[in-house]
Amino acid sequence: MIEKALLKERFVKWVLIAFALSSLLFLFLIFIFILAEGLPLFLKVGVGNIIGGFKWAPTRGSFGIFPMIVSSFLVTIGALAIGAPMGLSCAIYLSEYSGKKTQMLLKPALELLAGIPSVVYGFLGVIYIVPLVRNYLGGSGFSLLSTSIILGVMILPTIISISFDALISVPKTYREGSFAMGATKWQTIYKVILPSAKSGILASFILGMGRAIGETMAVIMIAGNALKIPGSILDPLRTLTGNIALELSYASGDHRLGLFSTGVVLMVIIMILNYIANFGIKRKIAK
């Protein structure tokens, strides 16, 4: 009986190690297979011609995705321009102004926004935001602006949740010290709380950017997917993610490899963003 238990003990340990390693294995597989499909084209066509190229005509040998890289960044910055102030002020409201009850109710409710599928955001964008932009500002409505608005709302839960955690973890004594010196609430928030929660807030922005740049389905529904760098916020555009999703189901040969090359570029950007965000969060904890 006891021998059996001890034997089981060792068996379980090995199984658990194998389970734990599976995450690494999956990560490895994802890397390897996307790289294996995506890299050959870089060698064949040239890194510069892909990353720096302006023309995407994959069936005719042009694999330039520069406009898409730019567009991905544009929608991300646009999303941040809308989502960051809204999300941060919401987080400040929750951590500093709302009562405990409101906080307990509102925070999970806002996090529920994250559960709404991106296709639904995209759909609502097409039905409500696109016509609004078209009618009041001009253009087709399928545009950088519409996309930024929808993505801005989509990254709200990330920004609110992580900034809130950063704000709430500022020690109470900081607040009390500031109040004791006669500072008003806003002065305390502005001069004491925000600076000490800075790196956490920054991390929330970067993770929000990560979410925006990786977002796909909503974007292809609203962005218009035009193959050039948008000249204004009312112009349509195509992102890296959109490029993959739009063409993957029918692409073959070099065309398909081109989509994987797009994936490689996306992966590198995401990795850099994650690295920066983790770095920021680690520094916060270290403090």
Next chain:
Amino acid sequence: MNTKIAIDRLRLSFGKNQILKNITINVYKNTITGFMGPSGSGKSTIISVINRMIDFEDNVEIHGKVSIDGINILDESCSPVILRRRVGTVFAVPIPLPRSIFENIAYGPRLQGISGRTELHRIVEGSLKKAYLWDEVKDRLSTSALKLSGGQQQRLCLARTLALKPEIILLDEPCSGLDPISTAKIEDALNQLKSEYTIVLVSNNTKQIARITDFAAFFYMGTLIEYNTTDKVFTTPMEKQTEDYIQGKFG
């Protein structure tokens, strides 16, 4: 008298701090042996060596021997899991598992492969009776153990340990959080139990040590200062430190 636990030149350190300094002491079979000493003198640490719960601490270094029935339990070949069936422990703070009274006590027996309902029932009843708790809980064995009072919880923990059918019971300040009536009940139980078990009782309450132990050991700063029959320790202590401690002149 037969030696049950023989501790031989036990030295232990946490990192750089030496906590136990060359402790040698024999605990005899079917007696209650009291360990006393000021806070930080290493009583709990000795207990955790005897039941090998020390294994869960980091940075521990142990030298010396601790033998039970002549076999060194610090040996690599001694399985702590098997050891803990023979050495039951009751901690200072009663911690019931978040399940029913019955299941708390059946926890150990079930691990030993006992699953028959009647047999488990017999063990549970027997253990609760020995811990003087049966009458208070016999009608609500299936209610959560967390609903018991502190004193009842501590007796539950004692019963849970008894259900392991151990040879040795270690109690680390089992009454420190209890009222006098609950304390008396535990003491009564221990008095009854010593005919079957070897009991080590750690206590900061010298009166309690005097009341119920057969042997008493006084520790100070990781050293065994004095060890003798309880009578002798309390009537004619050999060391000045022991005397001061017993008279409450310490710290």
Next chain:
Amino acid sequence: MRRINPRFIDKIVQIVFNMQAFFTVSILIVIVAIIFIKGFPYVNPEFIFASPEDMGRHGGIFPSIAGTIQLALLSILFATPLGVGTAIFLTEYTRESTFTKLIRFGVESLAGIPSILYGLFGFIFFVIKLKMGWSLLAGVLTITIMILPTIIRTSEEAIRSVPRQLRIVSYSLSATKWETIKKVVLPAAAPGILTGIMLSIGRAVGETAAVIFTMGSSLRLPLSIMDSGRTMAVHFYILAREGISMEKAYGTALVLVLSILSINVLAYYVMHRAISKYS
């Protein structure tokens, strides 16, 4: 120039923050309200239990509901043991070391990968290289990997919050590590783990990009794991994007959003109850 009274600024700022929060909450309410109001008229028993006809222009969405349930449950079936096992390993079987750091890095990285890259990977690896074709199986395996980090993180948190003393008691009663985990740690951590599982189900149900390129978009009910099928999210996407039927799109959106919201609300409820039980 007269200095503005800081108390006055304070009041203004407070009002601004209140309005801002109100505005954000309104967005949430408006989104949910639109889906409910617009979708409600089209959702009826026939819509739920009938098969689509004419590409979804008529009929119901039953196969996509079934496909969604199949995908979510099978993914959970794979991801839960893997994820909970990893969490147990990280919390109970090791000290922090280079090895655990490496595994944590793997988990964090997986969590950061956008779903379209999961789609890309699942497509090339499961669909093409392993020759599964567009199939429920390829979808399930892809989603399993995608939701794994969520399950690991929530389980780890739940396991860590189980009081150490409970473990100590179990060990002192001669339990082995695994017995302690099975009988004490996991039951105590169950609500937290369940929360993670439900959030993951929500994620699987709402996912489109990773599903459409692995499970495909066949309108038929998948009868074996090698069949292609479509989830509600994919069905909704196709209805909306190809403009097949606004009515059906709204109806599908309602069923989709309602499922996810109720799963998530339930998840919070379970977690909340567990937290208030411990404190």
